[in-house]
Amino acid sequence: MLAGRYWRAPFGSVRANYPDGSGVPEVQITNPSGGILGGDRLEMDVTLAPGSAATILTQAANKVYKGLQARQNATFRVGEGSFLEYLPHHLIPFARSSYRQETEIHLAADAMLIVWDAVSAGRVARGERFAFDGLSARMRIFRENLPEVVDGFGLYAGGEPFGGYSYVGAAYVLAPQDLEPLAEKLHGALPRTPRVLASASAPAPRLCAVRILARDATALYRALNAFRTVARAYLDLPPSTREIS
Numbered sequence: 001m002l003a004g005r006y007w008r009a010p011f012g013s014v015r016a017n018y019p020d021g022s023g024v025p026e027v028q029i030t031n032p033s034g035g036i037l038g039g040d041r042l043e044m045d046v047t048l049a050p051g052s053a054a055t056i057l058t059q060a061a062n063k064v065y066k067g068l069q070a071r072q073n074a075t076f077r078v079g080e081g082s083f084l085e086y087l088p089h090h091l092i093p094f095a096r097s098s099y100r101q102e103t104e105i106h107l108a109a110d111a112m113l114i115v116w117d118a119v120s121a122g123r124v125a126r127g128e129r130f131a132f133d134g135l136s137a138r139m140r141i142f143r144e145n146l147p148e149v150v151d152g153f154g155l156y157a158g159g160e161p162f163g164g165y166s167y168v169g170a171a172y173v174l175a176p177q178d179l180e181p182l183a184e185k186l187h188g189a190l191p192r193t194p195r196v197l198a199s200a201s202a203p204a205p206r207l208c209a210v211r212i213l214a215r216d217a218t219a220l221y222r223a224l225n226a227f228r229t230v231a232r233a234y235l236d237l238p239p240s241t242r243e244i245s
Helices: 180-192 217-234
Strands: 014-017 026-029 041-048 053-058 062-064 070-078 083-087 091-093 098-107 112-120 134-143 146-156 167-174 196-204 207-214
Touching: 041 053, 041 083, 070 083, 083 217, 091 098, 091 134, 098 112, 112 134, 112 217, 134 167, 146 167, 146 207, 167 217, 180 196, 180 207, 180 217, 196 217, 207 217
Parallel strands: 026 053, 041 070, 053 083, 062 091, 070 098, 083 112, 091 112, 098 134
Antiparallel strands: 014 026, 112 167, 134 146, 167 207, 196 207
16 A cells, blocks of 8 residues: 655656556656756655555656756665565656756665666657767665665767667666576567667676667667566566556
């Protein structure tokens, strides 16, 4: 159950629904302003009580408009025996925008996590590619206060850092079990997705990491949803009732 929720602008209402009989809520984070404006400071704090589960989504791709640097800090605390899915839509940095994102996830010893993050090269349909002033993101995941994942990037205008692809994504699974077989499954399955370059590995026995480059948003979400389907099956979780798009 969703025990409590609180928000203020620029975030909108925090909505929850129960799409199937598993009892796991889908919690949607909304932003009625239509995007992230220059100078915005967004803070998100989520706690999962012991033995709970939740899927946290965003309503749509997050647009970052031009202006002063905007920032988002998100912190998640996942209690003992809990399961979190954090599956935000991708970020679209507009020309002359500046954005910094920090995500921290703290896991109990036996907690499970499926998480992804993705960004585009810009408003690619309008011919904007890497026209933003600055874009940086950092993901840090801790288990019992010890770092399991420290990942991120910092980009500035110009160049082709995605090698001609328009979208880049990173995804992770952490669980108190051996995830090397999962990494092998994903490494074999994801590269077969059309218009995608992808790989998976297990840097540590309880960690599976995935990298995705995609030509378009359709290909990106086809790969991300395939990752989620395989990961949930491996963790003996019920299949998701719908895909993220």
